[in-house]
Amino acid sequence: MQATRVGLSGLAVLVAVAPATQAFGQEAGQVAEGDVQKRLGAMAMALREAVSPDERQIENAAREMAAVGEAGDDALLDLMTDPVPAVRRAAVQALGARAPKSAMPAFIQALGDEEAGVVVDAVKVVATYQGEWPTRALVRWLAHDDKAVRGAIVAALEQRPVEDVREIVRKQLASPPVDSGPGPFLTALGRFPDRNAARDLVGALSDPELASYAMRGLTFFGDKAAPELLRWIEREGPKQEATAVAAVGVLAGFGDKARAGLGKLVEKGPLAIKRAALQGLLSQLGAEGAAKVDALAKHRSADVRVAVLEVLPTLEGANTRAAIEANLRHAHGPLRLLAIAAAGGGPASGLQSLLVQRYRELSARRTADTAEERRALLRALGRVGDAGAVSELIQAMGRDDESAAAIEALGLLGDQATGPLLFVIKSGDPVRTPLAVDALSRAGDSALEPMLQLLVHPSRDVRNIARQALAQAADPVIVPGVVKLVQEPETPGRAALIALLGHVPSDESAKALQTFATGPYDHEMRLAAVKALMRQDQAEVVPLLRKLAETDDSNDVRHLAVWALIGRGDVDSVPLLIKMLSYEKDFIRKTAALGLGYLAGVRDIAAISKKMSDPRSEIVSAVRDTLRRLSFHPEFKNPEEFTGWAQWFAKRPAAKLALKAGEMTLADGTVVAYWMGGQGKPLLVLHGGPDLDHGYLESGLAALGASHLLVFVDLPGRGASKLPPQGVPSLEHDVASVATTLARLNLFGVNVLGHGWGGLVAARLATKQPKLVSKLVLDGTPHPTLSGWAAELDAMAAAAPYPFKDDMQTFVSEAGNFLPEVRDRFIARLLMTGAVNKAHVLAQISGHLQTRPHLRTAYLNALGDFDLTGTLAKLDKPTLLLYGDALPMTEAGAAWRKELVKGNPNVVAKVIADAGYLPAYEQPKAYKDALDAFLK
Numbered sequence: 001m002q003a004t005r006v007g008l009s010g011l012a013v014l015v016a017v018a019p020a021t022q023a024f025g026q027e028a029g030q031v032a033e034g035d036v037q038k039r040l041g042a043m044a045m046a047l048r049e050a051v052s053p054d055e056r057q058i059e060n061a062a063r064e065m066a067a068v069g070e071a072g073d074d075a076l077l078d079l080m081t082d083p084v085p086a087v088r089r090a091a092v093q094a095l096g097a098r099a100p101k102s103a104m105p106a107f108i109q110a111l112g113d114e115e116a117g118v119v120v121d122a123v124k125v126v127a128t129y130q131g132e133w134p135t136r137a138l139v140r141w142l143a144h145d146d147k148a149v150r151g152a153i154v155a156a157l158e159q160r161p162v163e164d165v166r167e168i169v170r171k172q173l174a175s176p177p178v179d180s181g182p183g184p185f186l187t188a189l190g191r192f193p194d195r196n197a198a199r200d201l202v203g204a205l206s207d208p209e210l211a212s213y214a215m216r217g218l219t220f221f222g223d224k225a226a227p228e229l230l231r232w233i234e235r236e237g238p239k240q241e242a243t244a245v246a247a248v249g250v251l252a253g254f255g256d257k258a259r260a261g262l263g264k265l266v267e268k269g270p271l272a273i274k275r276a277a278l279q280g281l282l283s284q285l286g287a288e289g290a291a292k293v294d295a296l297a298k299h300r301s302a303d304v305r306v307a308v309l310e311v312l313p314t315l316e317g318a319n320t321r322a323a324i325e326a327n328l329r330h331a332h333g334p335l336r337l338l339a340i341a342a343a344g345g346g347p348a349s350g351l352q353s354l355l356v357q358r359y360r361e362l363s364a365r366r367t368a369d370t371a372e373e374r375r376a377l378l379r380a381l382g383r384v385g386d387a388g389a390v391s392e393l394i395q396a397m398g399r400d401d402e403s404a405a406a407i408e409a410l411g412l413l414g415d416q417a418t419g420p421l422l423f424v425i426k427s428g429d430p431v432r433t434p435l436a437v438d439a440l441s442r443a444g445d446s447a448l449e450p451m452l453q454l455l456v457h458p459s460r461d462v463r464n465i466a467r468q469a470l471a472q473a474a475d476p477v478i479v480p481g482v483v484k485l486v487q488e489p490e491t492p493g494r495a496a497l498i499a500l501l502g503h504v505p506s507d508e509s510a511k512a513l514q515t516f517a518t519g520p521y522d523h524e525m526r527l528a529a530v531k532a533l534m535r536q537d538q539a540e541v542v543p544l545l546r547k548l549a550e551t552d553d554s555n556d557v558r559h560l561a562v563w564a565l566i567g568r569g570d571v572d573s574v575p576l577l578i579k580m581l582s583y584e585k586d587f588i589r590k591t592a593a594l595g596l597g598y599l600a601g602v603r604d605i606a607a608i609s610k611k612m613s614d615p616r617s618e619i620v621s622a623v624r625d626t627l628r629r630l631s632f633h634p635e636f637k638n639p640e641e642f643t644g645w646a647q648w649f650a651k652r653p654a655a656k657l658a659l660k661a662g663e664m665t666l667a668d669g670t671v672v673a674y675w676m677g678g679q680g681k682p683l684l685v686l687h688g689g690p691d692l693d694h695g696y697l698e699s700g701l702a703a704l705g706a707s708h709l710l711v712f713v714d715l716p717g718r719g720a721s722k723l724p725p726q727g728v729p730s731l732e733h734d735v736a737s738v739a740t741t742l743a744r745l746n747l748f749g750v751n752v753l754g755h756g757w758g759g760l761v762a763a764r765l766a767t768k769q770p771k772l773v774s775k776l777v778l779d780g781t782p783h784p785t786l787s788g789w790a791a792e793l794d795a796m797a798a799a800a801p802y803p804f805k806d807d808m809q810t811f812v813s814e815a816g817n818f819l820p821e822v823r824d825r826f827i828a829r830l831l832m833t834g835a836v837n838k839a840h841v842l843a844q845i846s847g848h849l850q851t852r853p854h855l856r857t858a859y860l861n862a863l864g865d866f867d868l869t870g871t872l873a874k875l876d877k878p879t880l881l882l883y884g885d886a887l888p889m890t891e892a893g894a895a896w897r898k899e900l901v902k903g904n905p906n907v908v909a910k911v912i913a914d915a916g917y918l919p920a921y922e923q924p925k926a927y928k929d930a931l932d933a934f935l936k
Contacts, residue, residue, distance in 0.1 A: 036068050040075040041746065044087045048744040052667050053086040061086075062093030070100070077106050083739035083769045085115035086667070092118060096125035104129050108137040116146040123149065127156035135160060136168050140180060143187035143213055154191060165192045183213035190217025198225045202232045211243045215250045223254035230261040237273050244269075245276040252280025259284055266296065267304055274307045282311065290317035297323035302332040309338045321350055328358045333373070340376040347386040355380050356392055375405035382409025387416050394420050403432050411439025415446045422450055425462060434465050441469030448473070452481040455500075456491055463493055471503035479504055483512045486525075495528040502532025510536040514544050523554060530560045534567055534817065542568065546576055559588045563814070566595035569822035574600045581611040586619060593622040594810065597629030597803075598826050602843055605630055605646040609639040625803040632839040632846075634801040649843060655702035655924075657710065664744055669724030670733075672741045675712040678705030681774075682747050683935070685712045686738070686765075688756025688780070690729075691856035693719025695848035697755060700920035703928050708935070711747065713738060715761070717855050729855055730862040734761050739769040751935050753777040756917070760784060760868055766877045775935055776879040780917050783893045784868035786860075793831065795888035796917075800834035824853040835917035837886035844921060872900055872907075879907045880934045884915030884922065910934070 047053055047061050065076060072094075079091035092110055095103055107129075110122035119141070126134045135157070142153050157165050169188045176182040186204055189197050198221060204214035218225050229251050237244035248265060251258045262284070265277035278296075282289040293315055296308045305327055312323055320342070327339035343351050359377040362370045378396050381389045390413065396406035397420075407424065410417035421443065424436040437454060440447050454466035470478055482501055485491045498516050501509045513536065517529035530548065533541050542565070549561035562580065565573040577599070580592040596608060608630070611623045627642040628634050631649075636642055659677035666672065675694070685701060687694045694712040704710060714721035716737050717729045727733070738761070742750065751774050754762030759781030766773040782789045797808060807830055811823055818826075828851045833839045881897060889897075901909045910930045915922035 036071045037075050040065060040068060040072050040079065043090070044079050044082060044084075045744065045746060047086045047090055048082075048084045048740065049664070050086065050667070051665050058086055058090050058093065061090040062097070065090060065094030066097040068094075070098075073098075073100060073103065077103060078771075080106055080110055081771050083736075083743040083772060085113075085118055087743070088113065088115065089118045089121055092121045092125065096121065096128075099125055099128050101129075104134065108134065111137055111141045116149050119144065119146070119149045120152045123152040123156050127159060132164075132168060135165060136172065139165065139168055139172065139188040140177075140184050142191060143184040143216060157192070162192060166194055170194070181209070183210055186210060186213040187217045187220065190214075190220035193221055197221060198228050201225065202228045205232055205243055205247060206236060206240065208240075208243065211246070215246060218247075218250050219253060223257040226251060226254045226257045226261060230258075230264070233265060233273065234269065237269050241270055241272050245272050248273060248276035248280055252277075252283060255284065266307070267299070267301060271303045271306060274303055275310065278307045278311060282315070287317065290315060290319070293318045294322060298326045302330065302335050305330070305332075305335055306338055309335070309342045312342045313344055320345070321354060324351060325354055328354070336373060337376055340373070340380050343380040344383050346384060349384045351384045352381065352386065352389055355384065356389070359392070371401050374402055378402060378405040378409045379412075380409075382412030385409070385413060389413065390417060390420055393417075397424060397432060400431075404435055407432060407435045407439045410436075411442045414443055418443055418447055418450055422453075425454060425457065428459055430461070433459060433462050437462055437465040437469065441466075441473070448475065448478055449481075452478060452485070455482070455485055455493075455497060458492075460493070463496070467496060467500050471500055474504050476504055476506040476508065479506060479508045479512065483508075486512075486516065495524045498525055498528040499532055502535040505536055507538065510538045510541060514541070517544065517548065517557075523556065526554065526557055527560055530557055530564060531816075534564045534819075542570055542573075545570075546573055549573075549580065550576060555585050555588065558583075559585070559591060562588060562591050562595065563817040566591070566599065567818040567822060569599065569819065569825065571599050574604060578604065578607050578611075581608070581619075581623060586616070589619055590622045593626040594807070597626045597807075598829065600626075600630055601847070602630060602646050602649050605642050609642050612639045628803060629807075630843070632833065632842045634803070634839065645840075654844075655699055657698070657702035657705040659698070659710075659712070663720065664741060666724075666737060666740050668727070670716050670727065670737050671722040672716065672737055673714045673720035674741060674745075676709065678708050678710045680706075680708045681935070682711055682750040683708040684738070684742065684747070684750050684752045684762075685710060686752065686754040686758030686761050687712075687715065687718070688754075688758045689718065689851075689856065690715075690757040690859050691718060691852040692756075692849065693721075695719065695850075696845040697920070698848075699844055700918065700924070701753075703924060704931060707932055708751070711745075711750070713741060715758075718852065719850075728862055729859040731761065731764060731859075731866075735764045735768050738765055739772055742772050748772055749774045751775045751777070753779060753931070754781065755779045756782060760871075763868070763872050763875060763879075766875060766879075767871055770877070773877050776875065776877050777882060777931060777934065778879060779882050779919070780884075780887060781881070783890070783896055784866075784872055786863070786865050786867075788890070788892050788896065791890045792888065792893055795890055795893075796831045796834040798834065799888045800830055801839060804830045804833045821851070821853055824851045825849065832917070834888060836922060837884060837914055837916040838922045841918055841921040845918075869896070873904055875904060875906055877906060878934075879904075880930070881907055881909045882912065882919070882927075882930060883909075884912045884917065884919045886914065886916040888916070908934075 043061055043065055047057070050057055065072065076091045076095040079087055080095070082088050082091065092107070096107070107122050107125045111119055111126065113119050113122065123138065126138060138153050138157055142150060144150050144153070169185050169192055172185040173182050173189065176185060186201060190201055201214045201217045201221060202225065204210045218229060229247060233244050233247050233251070251261060259281065262277045262281040266274050266281060281292065285292055293308050293312065296304055299305055308323065309327060312318055312320060324339045324343055327335055330336055343349070343355060355377050359374060362374050378393060381393060390410070393406045393409050396402040410421055418440065421436045421440045425433050425440070427433065440451060451466050451470055454462055457463050457466070479501065482497055486494050486497050491497065498513065501513055513529045513532050517526055517533060533545065545561045545564045549558050549565060552558050552561065562577070574596065577592040577596050581589050583589055596604070600608065605627060608623060608626055612620050614620055624637065628636060631642055631645050633645060636645070657677045659675040661673070661675050663671055663673045683704065685694065685697055687697055693714045698712065701710060715734045716727070717723040723729060748771055750772060752762045752765065754760070754777070759778035762776055762778065766776055782792050800808070808827070811827055815823065828849050829846055832842055832849065836842065881901060897909065901907050912919040912923050912926050912930065919927045
């Protein structure tokens with residue numbers, strides 16, 4: 001279902017007839033009111049559907065909405081809480097054009113909106129209302145995080161009598177509201193100060209909960225507070241270092257009146273404050289800062305010099321050489337190391353001679369105490385040296401305590417160090433040679449050819465390091481050279497070189513590997529080529545692997561080719577794998593059997609079951625396990641059980657629901673795909689994962705379509721939905737995208753069903769956009785913390801039945817044979833067998849368990865060590881916590897669910913007997929009855 005676009009220009013015609021309707025009587029007035037609602041709804045829809053609404057669109061929409069007049073007030077008030085920011089903003093502007101007294105609470109509420117543009121417009125309207133309440137509300141939000149909002153509030157408050165604002169500020173400070181505390185009013189005190197304001201603001205810095213508000217207030221107050229703020233930093237800085245550092249930043253904003261104070265702080269106090277003061281001072285001095293740094297680099301205090309040397313590499317115009325020279329021989333050892341670390345800028349810096357001189361001084365009296373400093377000097381030579389530094393580094397390589405640093409430095413010098421590094425490598429020194437190879441790998445493109453030469457070095461360690469370095473570089477330019485080496489019979493470790501080609505994906509490397517896999521090469525080389533082909537994603541690789549698996553003379557090659565096909569998730573190879581169940585080598589048959597268990601389908605059970613007639617018991621056992629994997633019936637033993645079940649499954653009356661598909665593009669470029677079907681009140685369905693899509697829920701929830709209009713969505717980045725360009729999946733983005741989608745579809749007050757991880761998204765949606773949600777069903781929602789969720793996944797793995805539990809060990813030991821996404825999909829299927837009470841229901845959904853490991857990783861990284869316990873505990877919507885009694889659950893999980901129901905009167909629990917993670921499939925009637933009873 002594609003949402004309909006409504007042009008803003010066309011709405012003006014509809015709005016133009018509004019005044020005429022007001023002349024009719026009561027009955028006509030009722031009709032007119034409904035017409036107004038429709039027109040305002042159409043205007044809101046137009047804004048929701050604008051992919052990227054600009055200021056002019058919003059202003060035009062606001063004028064059109066305002067033309068409706070008083071009859072549209074209620075509708076506009078409702079639109080002020082719309083999920084789409086552009087609609088909220090247009091509604092605020094429209095109703096604000098008239099600013100009826102009755103709407104003042106709504107405008108004050110809008111000051112807390114998440115969208116800064118909405119708040120700015122609300123501020124302008126609130127400013128038109130007189131009295132203490134609107135003034136108090138404006139004062140409350142003067143501590144807003146957004147600069148534009150703060151500016152708008154200041155402008156609004158400046159239009160009111162200053163004494164009135166001051167009185168309110170002091171009154172609120174004396175008895176602050178519970179929801180905000182005194183913080184916002186401290187900020188306001190700075191903007192509308194009285195005689196004691198500076199003292200009170202500085203005094204509040206000592207309270208960690210109020211310090212940030214006080215600093216923002218001091219910023220408003222201005223440079224008159226500089227002396228008192230400076231005294232506080234000097235007095236309290238050592239005890240409250242973090243707050244003092246932030247306060248130094250405020251002081252730095254006071255300009256000339258703070259400059260002397262900052263200079264004083266640079267020379268006095270803890271190192272952290274010195275650093276902050278120096279940064280502030282440099283921001284004021286501009287081009288003069290370099291001269292200041294030059295002077296401070298020779299200060300009597302070692303801490304001052306530390307602060308200077310830390311900023312030195314980033315400060316343009318500073319005399320780096322003079323500063324480093326002044327500190328290279330300082331009595332404070334860490335300071336000397338910091339001076340060396342500040343050396344950079346390449347040969348143009350002119351530091352080479354300085355560093356060499358200091359290095360020679362220390363080398364003249366070599367002691368263990370100077371070893372770290374000597375090594376640091378050598379590494380610095382790599383950063384600033386030219387060809388003249390090479391000889392110094394070569395000499396240092398001869399000393400055991402300096403060789404590693406000298407070799408590392410040579411690697412930093414680039415092309416000019418290639419020769420010396422190769423010399424070290426050819427020397428064969430067991431300690432220095434590996435280090436030199438590693439350094440050479442970082443010497444740039446010019447080192448690629450020498451690295452290729454090292455692939456035939458007599459030392460195996462050297463060859464290994466060279467191969468690892470080239471594999472990491474993965475530059476296709478090396479392919480011809482590697483291929484040439486492989487083709488030479490005298491080349492040592494040719495199989496390892498073939499493996500290297502697998503790490504360099506290109507058409508040329510794939511072609512070469514196919515040649516090595518099928519040509520007249522020794523057994524080890526051919527095996528290496530098949531393994532390397534596993535890493536190549538070219539389409540022509542698959543037919544070759546099938547051919548090798550079916551016809552190659554080597555059983556080992558055939559076996560490895562079978563693994564490669566399974567590891568790619570190649571479903572089209574199922575007929576071949578079935579055929580290979582009759583092959584004479586048991587180890588190949590067993591591997592083919594494992595692959596069929598995850599690649600084949602129910603339709604293949606009949607053909608596979610025939611293979612249980614084999615006279616060898618271990619083959620019969622392997623084939624039986626394959627059939628168990630496909631039917632999800634670990635208790636079955638005989639072929640008749642499997643084939644009988646497969647026939648029943650094929651003929652079963654599968655629940656289906658006609659769904660109409662649609663998609664929409666949101667303002668940030670997110671594409672949300674959705675499907676709608678059924679009848680009754682809308683029921684939004686949010687899938688789990690967090691990286692699955694809605695497909696696995698369609699069949700299980702189809703029966704609900706008889707009494708609910710089901711609305712399935714794929715969350716952004718999953719299934720048919722897409723993330724915006726360079727977008728990163730996150731819980732908040734999921735919620736915002738779903739909210740906008742519902743609003744565009746004009747679906748408000750819907751019931752929401754969140755399955756698994758989707759329950760956490762649903763709960764967040766209910767708290768962030770309450771007008772969208774009527775009731776919540778949290779189906780199998782996991783523990784709302786990262787550690788709790790991970791523990792429940794472990795519990796699922798532990799509950800997996802045979803043979804799935806044993807498969808986990810295989811997936812771990814044979815990880816290198818799988819593409820990551822294929823292995824991830826197999827493991828997800830395995831975990832699901834431990835999550836349900838009736839594993840055979842998974843036959844209905846296993847094809848829909850398409851995981852997305854990279855997306856899941858990004859999603860969880862964005863969440864961090866999350867804890868959504870508070871979100872669920874504060875739910876104020878009627879909520880059904882639903883799960884099967886056989887759902888694998890940790891003690892923490894059971895306690896959390898019990899506490900949630902006990903602590904939140906809006907939450908009730910329903911446990912479905914004889915079910916686990918998928919009660920909609922395991923106990924469909926009980927599941928439907930539970931939902932219908934709750935949602936009626």
